[in-house]
Amino acid sequence: MIAARLYGSVYLAVHLRGQAGYPFRPLAAIERDRDRRVRAMVAYAYRLVPYYRETMDRLGLRPADFRTAADLARLPILERDQLQRDPEYFVSTAQPLDRYLRLRSGGSTGAPRTIYHDVRALLQNRAHAERESPIIARFVGRRWGYRMASVGSPLSSGQEIGRFLGARSFTPPSLRIERQALSLFDPPEENVRRINVLRPDILHSYGSYLEVLFGYLHASGESFHRPKLITYTSDGMSDSVRRLIEQEFHIPVLSTYQAIEALRIAFECEQHLGLHLNVDLYPLRIVDENGRDRPLGESGDIVISNLVNRATVLLNYRLGDVATLRADRCPCGRSLPLLSFPEGRSDDLIQLPGGGVMHPQAIRIIFTHEPQVWQYQVMQETATRFRIAIVASPSCDRAQTSVRVREGFIRTFGSEIQVEIEFVDSIPRTRGGKVRPVLSLCQQSALSGQDHG
Numbered sequence: 001m002i003a004a005r006l007y008g009s010v011y012l013a014v015h016l017r018g019q020a021g022y023p024f025r026p027l028a029a030i031e032r033d034r035d036r037r038v039r040a041m042v043a044y045a046y047r048l049v050p051y052y053r054e055t056m057d058r059l060g061l062r063p064a065d066f067r068t069a070a071d072l073a074r075l076p077i078l079e080r081d082q083l084q085r086d087p088e089y090f091v092s093t094a095q096p097l098d099r100y101l102r103l104r105s106g107g108s109t110g111a112p113r114t115i116y117h118d119v120r121a122l123l124q125n126r127a128h129a130e131r132e133s134p135i136i137a138r139f140v141g142r143r144w145g146y147r148m149a150s151v152g153s154p155l156s157s158g159q160e161i162g163r164f165l166g167a168r169s170f171t172p173p174s175l176r177i178e179r180q181a182l183s184l185f186d187p188p189e190e191n192v193r194r195i196n197v198l199r200p201d202i203l204h205s206y207g208s209y210l211e212v213l214f215g216y217l218h219a220s221g222e223s224f225h226r227p228k229l230i231t232y233t234s235d236g237m238s239d240s241v242r243r244l245i246e247q248e249f250h251i252p253v254l255s256t257y258q259a260i261e262a263l264r265i266a267f268e269c270e271q272h273l274g275l276h277l278n279v280d281l282y283p284l285r286i287v288d289e290n291g292r293d294r295p296l297g298e299s300g301d302i303v304i305s306n307l308v309n310r311a312t313v314l315l316n317y318r319l320g321d322v323a324t325l326r327a328d329r330c331p332c333g334r335s336l337p338l339l340s341f342p343e344g345r346s347d348d349l350i351q352l353p354g355g356g357v358m359h360p361q362a363i364r365i366i367f368t369h370e371p372q373v374w375q376y377q378v379m380q381e382t383a384t385r386f387r388i389a390i391v392a393s394p395s396c397d398r399a400q401t402s403v404r405v406r407e408g409f410i411r412t413f414g415s416e417i418q419v420e421i422e423f424v425d426s427i428p429r430t431r432g433g434k435v436r437p438v439l440s441l442c443q444q445s446a447l448s449g450q451d452h453g
């Protein structure tokens with residue numbers, strides 16, 4: 001085990017070299033790195049991943065047909081339900097499954113997925129975080145040794161990755177951060193109290209939870225330790241709440257874009273104009289519903305290729321988010337192209353019988369361990385009544401699944417609630433083509449109806 005940890009640390013150190021300055025390299029050099037990774041990954045996938053071997057043989061494609069990232073569009077667009085039906089079909093046979101980290105997502109999209117990650121990919125991801133550290137240092141005043149309070153869930157993939165890598169590497173001092181974990185299921189007043197005691201330099205959470213927290217602070221006027229920086233993963237924060245945090249609380253805000261399928265897609269810089277894409281690692285296309293490329297500057301579905309992960313290999317995969325590739329360069333000088341902030345990942349908050357609210361992640365977690373559930377939608381009709389629609393695999397034991405889901409709701413929201421579960425063939429989509437997984441008909445704004453727009 002010590003040998004494995006030493007190996008992991010050396011591997012990490014090698015990959016850390018040059019990362020902090022990487023976003024400023026000339027675009028042509030970045031694209032050369034990207035295309036080299038495309039060739040290597042396609043050859044690997046053809047050799048070791050059943051789906052790619054069979055698909056490329058069927059289409060008469062060979063690895064040599066893939067020279068640049070543009071060639072990835074020669075593969076059919078891989079849809080999320082294909083991955084849900086048969087996750088192992090997309091996993092490399094290079095190692096047995098139990099050597100990979102298996103991550104499950106309850107999904108802000110309402111469609112749970114299983115993705116395997118290999119150790120080297122996770123170590124590389126940690127190295128790639130260095131691309132963001134000069135930006136953070138600018139706000140916090142130092143590169144390491146700062147305190148960060150994270151409001152999340154104990155079951156989050158970030159925590160799982162931390163435990164998995166902790167057993168396989170030593171964290172170099174330059175990456176050491178004093179982390180404090182808070183739970184997003186605790187009421188905002190409780191977390192405000194803890195933050196006032198911990199006095200973190202950075203506060204990190206889901207965008208949607210920060211809406212709850214700052215909505216509470218704004219409404220209550222309670223005193224609050226102001227962190228130097230707020231970071232969030234882009235599961236949706238409205239412009240009005242962002243402006244509230246920046247202008248009323250005077251705290252700068254940075255977001256990153258990540259998914260369980262691709263752990264470090266893009267990050268925001270100090271110019272706040274959008275997200276810088278790690279295109280050498282996760283080349284990205286914007287397409288319409290038929291899979292045709294959208295013109296630059298127009299919004300569409302994000303299709304991504306992961307050139308880092310060699311466990312579940314995803315090439316030309318429709319991620320389920322909507323955004324726009326921007327044509328302009330960022331004045332910060334980074335060459336990595338800009339993506340608009342992705343649209344529409346936000347769910348409604350759940351109203352509690354006592355009058356409080358709970359983050360929709362509480363519901364996502366209930367579905368995280370239900371591999372037979374392909375898609376769900378939860379409609380809160382009153383504070384105590386939920387109606388749930390489920391699209392399940394043909395092999396799903398519906399009676400058992402209903403029992404587990406109902407128990408999960410009662411555990412989370414109390415025994416006085418009523419839960420009605422219905423198995424359906426499909427779930428209606430919104431105008432933008434997305435499923436809203438959590439809808440509350442008794443929704444109140446996180447800002448108690450006050451408009452800051």
Ligand SMILES: [Zn+2]
Binds near residue numbers: 270276330331332334
């Ligand atoms: Zn920039």
